[in-house]
Amino acid sequence: MSAPSASAPAPSGHGTLPATPATARRSPPLSGRVRVPGDKSVSHRALIFGLFAQGKTRITGLLEGEDVLNTAKACAALGARVTRLGEGEWEVEGVGARGLSSPAAPLDFGNSGTGVRLMMGAVAGQNVTATFDGDASLRRRPMKRVLDPLAAMGVALAAASEGGRLPLTLKGSATLKPTVYETPVPSAQVKSAVLLAGLGAAGETVVIEREATRDHTERMLAHFGADVRVEPHGTHGRRITLKGRPSLIAAPVDVPADPSSAAFPLVAALIVPGSDVTLTDVMMNPLRIGLVTTLLEMGADIAVVAERTEGGERVADLRVRHSRLKGVEVPPERAPAMIDEYPVLAVAAAFAEGVTRMRGLSELRVKESDRLAAVAAGLAACGIAHEVKGDDLIVTGSAGVRGGGPVETHMDHRIAMSFLVLGLASEQGVSVDDVAFIATSFPTFMPMMRGLGAVIN
Ligand SMILES: O=C(O)C1=C[C@@H](OP(=O)(O)O)[C@@H](O)[C@H](O)C1
Ligand SMILES: C=C(OP(=O)(O)O)C(=O)O
Numbered sequence: 001m002s003a004p005s006a007s008a009p010a011p012s013g014h015g016t017l018p019a020t021p022a023t024a025r026r027s028p029p030l031s032g033r034v035r036v037p038g039d040k041s042v043s044h045r046a047l048i049f050g051l052f053a054q055g056k057t058r059i060t061g062l063l064e065g066e067d068v069l070n071t072a073k074a075c076a077a078l079g080a081r082v083t084r085l086g087e088g089e090w091e092v093e094g095v096g097a098r099g100l101s102s103p104a105a106p107l108d109f110g111n112s113g114t115g116v117r118l119m120m121g122a123v124a125g126q127n128v129t130a131t132f133d134g135d136a137s138l139r140r141r142p143m144k145r146v147l148d149p150l151a152a153m154g155v156a157l158a159a160a161s162e163g164g165r166l167p168l169t170l171k172g173s174a175t176l177k178p179t180v181y182e183t184p185v186p187s188a189q190v191k192s193a194v195l196l197a198g199l200g201a202a203g204e205t206v207v208i209e210r211e212a213t214r215d216h217t218e219r220m221l222a223h224f225g226a227d228v229r230v231e232p233h234g235t236h237g238r239r240i241t242l243k244g245r246p247s248l249i250a251a252p253v254d255v256p257a258d259p260s261s262a263a264f265p266l267v268a269a270l271i272v273p274g275s276d277v278t279l280t281d282v283m284m285n286p287l288r289i290g291l292v293t294t295l296l297e298m299g300a301d302i303a304v305v306a307e308r309t310e311g312g313e314r315v316a317d318l319r320v321r322h323s324r325l326k327g328v329e330v331p332p333e334r335a336p337a338m339i340d341e342y343p344v345l346a347v348a349a350a351f352a353e354g355v356t357r358m359r360g361l362s363e364l365r366v367k368e369s370d371r372l373a374a375v376a377a378g379l380a381a382c383g384i385a386h387e388v389k390g391d392d393l394i395v396t397g398s399a400g401v402r403g404g405g406p407v408e409t410h411m412d413h414r415i416a417m418s419f420l421v422l423g424l425a426s427e428q429g430v431s432v433d434d435v436a437f438i439a440t441s442f443p444t445f446m447p448m449m450r451g452l453g454a455v456i457n
Pocket of ligand 1 (some may be wrong): 040041042113114186187188189190192214339340363
């Protein structure tokens with residue numbers, strides 16, 4: 001898809017602010033019982049579905065991280081009345097499935113790929129023109145993966161930066177065509193953008209994925225009253241069929257604790273000797289628990305207790321104790337279920353006996369940073385033997401990890417948190433260059449980790 005170039009003002013966010021470095025030091029045993037904040041994926045979607053629904057959607061446990069707050073602002077700019085009622089408690093008064101209005105100013109999604117890509121899908125079937133922007137990290141990330149299927153449905157790209165990157169302007173279409181789209185990369189964001197566009201198309205929109213990715217959009221479509229069918233496709237895939245132009249009705253959403261955030265205290269407890277930590281209310285959606293599966297294979301002592309269903313999702317408490325880990329091979333088909341957890345899995349692998357080979361990590365290259373490169377550079381700065389072979393990351397663990405740094409975090413919250421966790425069990429501790437971006441997904445990371453006994457300053 002080609003388009004005239006958009007003028008590019010300075011990117012938003014921390015990119016222009018001075019960095020905030022921090023150091024994590026070898027720590028005493030971690031202990032305690034904590035609930036990490038609400039799931040980021042579910043939080044974005046709760047707000048967006050609230051925008052489309054008729055009536056007032058009440059959300060509890062919403063993640064109040066910068067990524068989600070930017071989505072809340074975008075929902076308001078598109079016409080919803082968005083109110084914060086208390087900590088994690090929000091109300092969205094929606095505009096109905098066809099009622100979005102053009103925002104007065106560019107929508108700024110900061111650091112968030114999920115926010116911007118889902119919202120591009122959301123405006124697709126609306127009589128709306130909107131400009132999408134973000135910080136320097138988000139401006140580098142590929143948007144064509146969403147623009148291509150939206151263009152096939154009839155959305156016009158009015159302006160974009162080189163390669164279809166942000167900032168870009170979309171003109172939605174009130175006569176959007178439904179599509180049958182097979183996603184070329186395993187991406188819940190691409191799938192969700194097409195399904196959200198499909199809300200505005202007359203007829204059935206079908207998304208086919210060769211490997212199943214997180215299914216929160218499908219679940220929420222059903223929860224808000226849409227007619228959506230999910231069928232198996234091939235060995236690992238799914239076929240999702242959505243009937244267009246449904247009336248969505250406001251429905252309460254109780255956001256469970258984010259397994260991708262829980263990953264940090266979880267791995268910290270495994271590698272800091274003597275630790276015993278319980279993480280409560282963690283979402284155990286099967287498409288999100290690849291890390292737990294892998295760590296159990298590595299010999300981790302993780303007890304899954306009080307498993308139950310809350311608000312349509314499996315949740316459980318996880319009791320985690322320091323463990324002697326061993327290296328494993330992580331198959332490529334597991335990648336969608338643990339995509340954001342590879343950086344912290346690499347940290348666990350650094351303390352495991354033997355070699356851990358993580359296969360098929362190409363999607364890590366297009367996250368907030370090139371995570372494959374950032375993890376490799378961080379491991380090198382901490383004296384950990386590793387190798388990147390094609391799209392595989394191979395880490396050779398040892399009982400005595402040197403640490404050190406400084407680790408460059410590249411505007412990436414998960415790189416910052418992963419290497420701080422590594423510092424807690426390393427000989428010299430670990431310094432990272434910037435912790436400001438942790439606020440995008442886990443704003444309480446520092447106090448929560450310190451509360452468990454972690455030494456970070
Ligand atoms: O749909 C979502 O909420 C997300 C999907 C994943 O991205 P991709 O769809 O690009 O794999 C993940 O990395 C991101 O943190 C959240
Ligand atoms: C990749 C991530 O998020 P996003 O794509 O929404 O920026 C993440 O949180 O690790």
